[in-house]
Amino acid sequence: MSEIASKQQLRLAFLRWAIVTVPLILLLGFVSARIAPAGDDNRWFAMLAKPSVNPPGWVFPWVWTTLYILMGVALAVVIHARGSRLRGAAILVFVVQLALNLIWSPIFFGMHRIGMATLIIAAMLVAAIATTVLFGRIRTLAAWLMVPYLVWISFAGVLCWQIGRLNPDAQGIAPSAGSTQVIDL
Template identity: 40%
Template sequence: MSTSSNQKRSGWALVVFLLITFAAPALSAFIEMPGPWFDALRKPPLNPPKEVFGPVWTLLYTLMAVAAWLVWKREGFGPALKIYFVQLALNAAWTPIFFGAHALGLALGVIVAMWVTILMTWLSFRKVNAVAGWLFVPYLGWVSFATYLNFSFWQLNG
């Protein structure tokens, strides 16, 4: 393949990683959005305003997709990307469980499993590509905070 063909393929692959990364959780978010049930819950002390979540998740999903793309460029669809897609599926599952089913305890179990797979993804990514590993750090930090929030909601409202 020519360099131009490789660059086009790589560019399209980045677009696909962005679409997949944004699509999985976005589908569940359109199904189950926070509403009156959530508004009525007792909130933990560090609960951010609703307006924070959209921009934060947009940045995180972009960083995640770029990290996955960098790993793909280095090793193709290897073990690191398999773990990536597992954590992405758990990410997509959390919203309908928390907001749709109102199952705070089950959602806590899902987010803990998600945190573990994010940690595994980060460890795998950084072995393949150091930049990809660093791009995953904000996501790990945010989901650590989200785990605190989920636990707090469960404790306050369970």
């Protein structure tokens, strides 16, 4: 039996994937941000000199929530593209860039490793570009949903590099006792 699915059946199949991918990516992002206090909640970060283009702290949770939602929808679009030969590779590269994304916050805010965090963002950007290109070969919409993420991590990479340049001794800055968690590996 070779029936073709109706448009409504296809939409429902896509929504089933989106109902899984969007909350999963949001949850992973939330967990990563909670491994060590981040942003304004991190006393070490508060002590650092920041470039003039550094956005206020309230911007980051809103931006990341939006980006994780867009990434989850993009992933659902690609997972739903069952006939594509590139689907497996695109999903694998997406997972790699997401893993890099998720380790950035603990490295930067928890371990205070600005140089390493800058390298991770550079690798994340390369992997996100590869993801976007692969997504675009599968579904144009999925690639366009990744564009705000590419813009933001490019900006975040510049911020991270500038913070490192402004604070060459950042790893040695010690906030008051008990005010932040430092992750030592």
